[in-house]
Amino acid sequence: MCELYSKQDTLELRRKHIGPSCKVFFAEDPIKIVQAQRQYMFDERGDRYLDCINNVAHEVVKAAVKQMELLNTNSRFLHDNIVEYARRLVATLPEELSVCYFTNSGSEANDLALRLARQFRDHQDVITLDHAYHGHLSSLIEISPYKFRKGKDVKKAFVHVAPTPDTYRGKYREDHADPASAYADEVKEIIKEAHNNGRKIAAFIAESMQSCGGQIIPPAGYFQKVAEYVHRAGGVFIADEVQVGFGRVGKHFWSFQMHGEDFVPDIVTMGKPMGNGHPMACVVTTKEIAEAFSSSGMEYFNTYGGNPVSSAVGLAVLNIIENEDLQGNAIRVGDYLTKLLNKQKAKHTLIGEIRGIGLFIGIDLVKDRQKRTPATEEAQHIIYKMKEKRVLLSADGPHRNVLKIKPPMCFTEEDAKFMVDQLDEILTVLEEGIGAQSESVISENAPCRAKMPNEAHSLEWLDDGTLDPRENPSRKRNGLCTDKHSLLSKKLKT
Amino acid sequence: MCELYSKQDTLELRRKHIGPSCKVFFAEDPIKIVQAQRQYMFDERGDRYLDCINNVAHEVVKAAVKQMELLNTNSRFLHDNIVEYARRLVATLPEELSVCYFTNSGSEANDLALRLARQFRDHQDVITLDHAYHGHLSSLIEISPYKFRKGKDVKKAFVHVAPTPDTYRGKYREDHADPASAYADEVKEIIKEAHNNGRKIAAFIAESMQSCGGQIIPPAGYFQKVAEYVHRAGGVFIADEVQVGFGRVGKHFWSFQMHGEDFVPDIVTMGKPMGNGHPMACVVTTKEIAEAFSSSGMEYFNTYGGNPVSSAVGLAVLNIIENEDLQGNAIRVGDYLTKLLNKQKAKHTLIGEIRGIGLFIGIDLVKDRQKRTPATEEAQHIIYKMKEKRVLLSADGPHRNVLKIKPPMCFTEEDAKFMVDQLDEILTVLEEGIGAQSESVISENAPCRAKMPNEAHSLEWLDDGTLDPRENPSRKRNGLCTDKHSLLSKKLKT
Numbered sequence: 010m011c012e013l014y015s016k017q018d019t020l021e022l023r024r025k026h027i028g029p030s031c032k033v034f035f036a037e038d039p040i041k042i043v044q045a046q047r048q049y050m051f052d053e054r055g056d057r058y059l060d061c062i063n064n065v066a067h068e069v070v071k072a073a074v075k076q077m078e079l080l081n082t083n084s085r086f087l088h089d090n091i092v093e094y095a096r097r098l099v100a101t102l103p104e105e106l107s108v109c110y111f112t113n114s115g116s117e118a119n120d121l122a123l124r125l126a127r128q129f130r131d132h133q134d135v136i137t138l139d140h141a142y143h144g145h146l147s148s149l150i151e152i153s154p155y156k157f158r159k160g161k162d163v164k165k166a167f168v169h170v171a172p173t174p175d176t177y178r179g180k181y182r183e184d185h186a187d188p189a190s191a192y193a194d195e196v197k198e199i200i201k202e203a204h205n206n207g208r209k210i211a212a213f214i215a216e217s218m219q220s221c222g223g224q225i226i227p228p229a230g231y232f233q234k235v236a237e238y239v240h241r242a243g244g245v246f247i248a249d250e251v252q253v254g255f256g257r258v259g260k261h262f263w264s265f266q267m268h269g270e271d272f273v274p275d276i277v278t279m280g281k282p283m284g285n286g287h288p289m290a291c292v293v294t295t296k297e298i299a300e301a302f303s304s305s306g307m308e309y310f311n312t313y314g315g316n317p318v319s320s321a322v323g324l325a326v327l328n329i330i331e332n333e334d335l336q337g338n339a340i341r342v343g344d345y346l347t348k349l350l351n352k353q354k355a356k357h358t359l360i361g362e363i364r365g366i367g368l369f370i371g372i373d374l375v376k377d378r379q380k381r382t383p384a385t386e387e388a389q390h391i392i393y394k395m396k397e398k399r400v401l402l403s404a405d406g407p408h409r410n411v412l413k414i415k416p417p418m419c420f421t422e423e424d425a426k427f428m429v430d431q432l433d434e435i436l437t438v439l440e441e442g443i444g445a446q447s448e449s450v451i452s453e454n455a456p457c458r459a460k461m462p463n464e465a466h467s468l469e470w471l472d473d474g475t476l477d478p479r480e481n482p483s484r485k486r487n488g489l490c491t492d493k494h495s496l497l498s499k500k501l502k503t
Numbered sequence: 504m505c506e507l508y509s510k511q512d513t514l515e516l517r518r519k520h521i522g523p524s525c526k527v528f529f530a531e532d533p534i535k536i537v538q539a540q541r542q543y544m545f546d547e548r549g550d551r552y553l554d555c556i557n558n559v560a561h562e563v564v565k566a567a568v569k570q571m572e573l574l575n576t577n578s579r580f581l582h583d584n585i586v587e588y589a590r591r592l593v594a595t596l597p598e599e600l601s602v603c604y605f606t607n608s609g610s611e612a613n614d615l616a617l618r619l620a621r622q623f624r625d626h627q628d629v630i631t632l633d634h635a636y637h638g639h640l641s642s643l644i645e646i647s648p649y650k651f652r653k654g655k656d657v658k659k660a661f662v663h664v665a666p667t668p669d670t671y672r673g674k675y676r677e678d679h680a681d682p683a684s685a686y687a688d689e690v691k692e693i694i695k696e697a698h699n700n701g702r703k704i705a706a707f708i709a710e711s712m713q714s715c716g717g718q719i720i721p722p723a724g725y726f727q728k729v730a731e732y733v734h735r736a737g738g739v740f741i742a743d744e745v746q747v748g749f750g751r752v753g754k755h756f757w758s759f760q761m762h763g764e765d766f767v768p769d770i771v772t773m774g775k776p777m778g779n780g781h782p783m784a785c786v787v788t789t790k791e792i793a794e795a796f797s798s799s800g801m802e803y804f805n806t807y808g809g810n811p812v813s814s815a816v817g818l819a820v821l822n823i824i825e826n827e828d829l830q831g832n833a834i835r836v837g838d839y840l841t842k843l844l845n846k847q848k849a850k851h852t853l854i855g856e857i858r859g860i861g862l863f864i865g866i867d868l869v870k871d872r873q874k875r876t877p878a879t880e881e882a883q884h885i886i887y888k889m890k891e892k893r894v895l896l897s898a899d900g901p902h903r904n905v906l907k908i909k910p911p912m913c914f915t916e917e918d919a920k921f922m923v924d925q926l927d928e929i930l931t932v933l934e935e936g937i938g939a940q941s942e943s944v945i946s947e948n949a950p951c952r953a954k955m956p957n958e959a960h961s962l963e964w965l966d967d968g969t970l971d972p973r974e975n976p977s978r979k980r981n982g983l984c985t986d987k988h989s990l991l992s993k994k995l996k997t
Contacts, residue, residue: 012583019583026602030796030799040580041582042582043582087534092513108522146614310525
């Protein structure tokens with residue numbers, strides 16, 4: 010394959026010129042990808058990888074080229090593409106949501122959503138969910154516990170963190186009579202306390218399904234109840250569909266639509282799959298909120314947002330979703346994959362829960378099914394082993410123990426079968442090795458796992474059952490308790 | 504030309520589905536552009552316009568297509584394009600500036616620059632220039648007096664506004680012995696007062712030449728002095744090159760380089776022309792600042808930033824700048840254009856000052872050369888008349904009286920001549936009509952101009968010297984003092 014630099018040189022140039030905060034996948038042994046086609050990626054040696062990560066794939070070259078050759082300019086000139094795309098886009102949404110603002114990234118969209126919400130009734134406070142991630146901008150890190158709890162930043166006074174409506178690992182679980190109400194009541198309490206402190210709620214923001222937070226699907230009815238409380242407080246409901254929109258759930262085009270027709274967010278943000286790799290994103294809201302924003306007199310201008318090329322790309326994506334019946338595919342392949350994974354759950358005690366809808370699935374790995382202790386190191390081990398088997402997966406969630414499956418929408422049943430077969434093999438070897446069947450070998454001693462670094466690290470399985478000689482004793486404090494499971498060694502790149 | 508909708512339908516769909524805060528150029532009679540080639544744009548009737556506005560043009564289709572067909576994915580996989588582009592980009596900068604973070608827009612870049620600056624020494628305050636515009640994100644509106652003074656937002660306590668180093672209209676003018684020191688001393692004073700209040704300066708941020716602020720070129724030596732004071736306070740100097748970078752000034756690749764080799768910003772942000780229309784932008788900084796950012800443990804991930812397609816586009820742009828000697832062209836055509844415009848200044852009293860470097864030029868229009876009263880309405884009138892003559896110009900600055908010339912870099916001497924000829928005709932007619940030669944006809948009564956709306960509006964010249972019958976009396980309070988210059992009529996879309 011055509012390379013400009015050897016992999017080693019690429020790595021060195023990257024270390025030299027790209028900010029060290031920009032991490033690569035598989036930090037221990039990063040992949041160099043030179044080509045991609047549908048759900049497959051190819052490295053510099055031509056090795057093919059099955060892609061279960063890229064919810065931002067690419068397949069709309071022709072439309073982009075055609076428009077690029079004709080014209081690209083900013084939205085201060087009239088152009089058909091932007092209005093045609095807006096028309097098509099709002100047709101996928103409830104009628105109330107009719108006004109679009111185009112941006113270049115989900116982050117820009119969420120930032121604008123906050124501005125719209127704050128302008129609406131001049132309230133400032135934001136309720137966000139624990140472990141939420143809404144983007145890399147200053148204003149979004151402030152409302153992203155997934156980020157601000159890792160950095161030096163502290164929670165600002167205008168930010169209120171509600172518990173994640175996680176019925177597997179959260180405060181109210183599947184055995185609770187009405188977890189939706191219980192979690193919504195937490196939001197109600199937050200509002201009450203904010204009011205007692207003289208604060209005013211501008212918005213509640215949540216991904217319709219939490220992605221970085223660990224593939225969490227909120228219980229039915231939760232959003233309706235939250236929206237009711239938030240509206241009563243004069244705030245708006247922002248549904249962040251950046252990662253989970255555009256048909257990924259199959260039955261619906263937008264994930265929030267799973268909650269029923271009686272639930273309509275006031276603002277919806279969207280991004281990633283929208284341009285299938287082309288930088289484009291959008292905020293859609295009601296006429297009322299748009300007019301309140303406009304009445305401030307402040308213009309909103311986004312140089313590239315909604316430009317003719319981006320809009321052409323967006324239209325092509327909508328056409329492909331429709332013409333290739335990608336929503337139908339998400340239902341079929343998603344159901345099939347979930348079935349296969351549930352069989353794996355029956356077989357492997359490391360799997361605590363399979364959850365998800367359509368092509369958005371999480372595998373929650375546990376050291377202990379009763380205690381639901383997150384199997385963080387095992388998850389990291391598995392994604393590296395999967396990579397060796399040429400399947401790209403990622404692990405996320407607050408404990409980084411949830412395998413995330415969110416592949417390109419053209420993923421097939423064969424791909425699903427192949428992926429699960431590889432996972433089966435890895436889990437089998439892993440469970441045999443660490444004796445996970447007895448559910449006691451891997452330490453549950455919390456302090457030993459307390460200092461997990463942010464980046465990916467690998468567990469290397471050694472057949473002879475000894476510690477990896479490369480192991481550096483000074484690193485031990487960050488990782489596993491070697492006394493309890495000397496069979497596992499690790500390499501941390503911190 | 505191929506249209507999907509009639510212009511009227513396009514307009515209606517836009518009103519229906521695109522946020523009303525998103526303004527079009529020439530609001531009174533917007534242009535529909537369906538095609539563009541180099542410095543020309545074509546409307547739906549095939550009419551050709553000379554483009555003096557688009558510092559974000561488009562000419563790199565081939566590179567984008569080639570890479571799109573191959574692969575587009577995020578920067579968590581290794582790829583040659585991102586590192587090759589970073590290598591080429593930092594080669595245009597002083598050696599200290601070696602670490603890149605790729606984003607999708609100048610706004611994202613400036614937001615990240617603030618994060619880098621704040622993380623560096625854990626200081627929070629930012630010094631910005633009056634009339635500055637640094638982007639559309641929440642964090643940037645906070646430091647953009649150009650924006651926050653128009654909206655409901657108020658200046659935050661951590662923001663300090665220094666006077667714009669404008670030697671034509673500012674606090675210290677061309678007749679001052681040392682305006683650079685005088686303006687820098689203002690920054691020194693701000694720092695002193697901030698320290699007295701227990702505050703700490705994270706950054707000074709400025710465009711190397713202020714664009715929205717009215718094409719302001721800071722006096723030589725100003726940046727050096729400011730950098731010295733800011734460094735002494737533990738802050739960093741952020742040069743915003745989003746609008747003015749990439750060879751526009753001709754003699755240098757970056758505008759800040761005009762200040763000499765002894766001036767090196769700590770952070771440089773870039774965008775607009777970087778991808779010639781493709782959404783891409785970048786922050787470049789020193790190793791020291793990058794490492795401080797990384798040490799926080801917070802990862803920076805930008806889904807599309809530095810993706811293989813964007814990087815390929817960026818490389819193509821660099822090649823074109825070099826191969827077509829666009830910097831040389833900016834010098835040649837810029838000098839020629841400035842010469843022509845200075846001749847116009849000698850001829851037309853409406854022109855107060857011609858300022859600029861390379862293909863970044865401002866024409867400051869005045870009602871009165873002594874008092875330098877901004878000729879706001881005239882500027883609006885001229886850009887509409889220029890549009891009729893198929894030349895696209897914009898007017899900006901705090902008084903919206905500065906004609907901005909920042910055309911595509913392939914602008915020719917013929918284009919310059921054509922543009923100036925049209926301007927000459929319009930100025931001649933306008934000055935004859937309003938009797939500007941006497942420098943007294945148009946009111947200088949400030950309250951009459953106090954409530955200028957944000958958006959573009961037009962003055963329609965009526966040959967019979969009467970008020971436009973469409974004039975709505977209720978609108979008069981926002982516009983001209985009709986008693987003093989009944990020859991001018993106006994139409995305001997508010």
